[in-house]
Amino acid sequence: MGRILIVEDEPQLLRAMRINLRSRGHEVRTAVDGGHALREAASHPPDLVVLDLGLPDLDGIDVIRGLRGWTRVPIIVLSGRTSGHDKIAALDAGADDYVTKPFSVEELLARIRAVTRRAGGAETGPVITIGRHRIDFAAKAVTTLPDLDSAQTPGSEPAPGSEPAPEPVQAPESVRLTPTEWRLLAVLVREPGKLVASRSLLDQVWGPGHADDTSSLRLYVNRLRRKLEPDPSRPRHLTTEPGMGYRYQP
Numbered sequence: 001m002g003r004i005l006i007v008e009d010e011p012q013l014l015r016a017m018r019i020n021l022r023s024r025g026h027e028v029r030t031a032v033d034g035g036h037a038l039r040e041a042a043s044h045p046p047d048l049v050v051l052d053l054g055l056p057d058l059d060g061i062d063v064i065r066g067l068r069g070w071t072r073v074p075i076i077v078l079s080g081r082t083s084g085h086d087k088i089a090a091l092d093a094g095a096d097d098y099v100t101k102p103f104s105v106e107e108l109l110a111r112i113r114a115v116t117r118r119a120g121g122a123e124t125g126p127v128i129t130i131g132r133h134r135i136d137f138a139a140k141a142v143t144t145l146p147d148l149d150s151a152q153t154p155g156s157e158p159a160p161g162s163e164p165a166p167e168p169v170q171a172p173e174s175v176r177l178t179p180t181e182w183r184l185l186a187v188l189v190r191e192p193g194k195l196v197a198s199r200s201l202l203d204q205v206w207g208p209g210h211a212d213d214t215s216s217l218r219l220y221v222n223r224l225r226r227k228l229e230p231d232p233s234r235p236r237h238l239t240t241e242p243g244m245g246y247r248y249q250p
């Protein structure tokens with residue numbers, strides 16, 4: 001049992017899978033095209049994705065690449081094509097298994113059980129530190145370590161007879177990243193110290209058709225710097241190679 005995202009543009013098949021998986025106790029969300037699938041996966045991270053390769057907008061392979069930019073969620077591909085080439089391309093892009101259409105519900109359920117067993121249930125991901133921020137990609141959480149230089153600010157004694165000053169609430173500082181910022185950071189940290197070309201970043205984070213949108217990319221990198229870098233005006237961990245791309249420096 002778990003959260004399953006089904007991506008399928010044929011209404012009858014989508015409905016049949018949704019009913020069958022829900023009746024087995026899975027929590028099911030659905031998407032009818034690739035863009036919808038990527039947004040849905042980012043806003044409601046699933047435990048498993050069932051993905052049709054033939055979608056009206058994106059190629060299913062591009063959806064796999066988009067997901068693999070930031071998650072290791074198991075992906076089972078549905079392929080209606082007779083050519084084995086698509087299945088190979090899907091597996092190479094990061095799919096875990098495939099089912100050839102037409103298939104029985106029992107076969108799909110068996111594949112879901114198999115990839116869930118192999119995935120071991122929990123998703124894992126890297127944990128990195130940028131400045132005082134500990135960034136856990138599996139938990140999608142940023143925790144901020146205390147600033148030792150300013151933690152011990154001496155407080156003044158309350159005047160005699162006055163109300164005791166309330167204890168300062170030490171709320172743990174937290175930084176929130178948006179799904180797009182998580183994806184962008186995930187692509188950069190996958191290759192520490194290496195230059196990642198702007199074009200490649202745009203393709204992996206925003207998908208095909210955005211290869212020239214370098215101003216959006218610059219905007220998002222700057223937002224990550226403001227949230228994470230100790231001195232955002234002089235970035236040390238998320239650096240720019242002018243005219244080429246960006247680099248994550250551990």
Ligand code: CA
Nearest residue numbers: 009052054055
């Ligand atoms: Ca289709």
